[in-house]
Amino acid sequence: MRIYGVTGWKNAGKTGLMERLVADISQRGYTISTLKHAHHDTDVDQPGRDSYRHRAAGAHQVMLSSPNRWALxxxxRDQPEPSLADLLPLMTPVDLILVEGYKRAPHPKIEAHRWETGRPLLVDSNPTIRAVASNTVPQNLRVPYFDLDDVPAIADFILAEVGL
Known part of the structure; x- marks a missing residue:
């Protein structure tokens, strides 16, 4: 499977870019999945739901199944977080997996950047970043620049990078 990342600081536009890239690339006929790294307090389950109650009771794994989707x-339980390399083989094979986050993982990435965040570009200290997508033109980049809203061009770049 081919993987490509979208990284950047909080509020830099990563999730919006991911959403638009998934729509664009899937409309081109490719199968695409996503893997998002979240912070420690993130929970996909809600208190009071049956699956939450199973987890709260001590279940190691809870699978939820419905006619529309399933989730595991x-x-x-105090074990270390699995690495990206450990998680990727658990995913169903597709043409492309887009990964949000995992700034320090070794896969190639595009950096989403908004100047309003006041944060510096990551590209200057991260050799796995192959391009920058920003709402302002950064100076002295060592990688290609894309407007953050030019999703077709960003998708073209990513697909060429992974050989699709």
Whole structure:
């Protein structure tokens, strides 16, 4: 499977870019999945739901199935967080997996950047970043620049990078 990342600081536009890239690339006929790294307090389950109650009771894994989707949740229970390399083989094979986050993982990435965040570009200290998508033109870039809203061009770049 081919993987490509979208990284950047909080509020830099990563999730919006991911959403638009998934729509664009899937409309081109490619199968695409996503893997998002979240912070420690993120929970996909809600208190009071049956699956939450199962986890709260001590279940290591809870699978939820419905006519529209299924989900498998695994409680780490003080075990270390699995690496990206450990998680990727658990995904169903597709043409492309887009990964949000995982700034320091070794896969190639595009950096989403908004000047309003006041944060510096990551590209200057991260050799895995192959391009920058921003709402302002950064100076002295060592990688290609794309307007953050030019999703077709960003998608073209990513697909060429992964050989699709």
């Amino acid at each position: 949740m695994t409680e780490l």
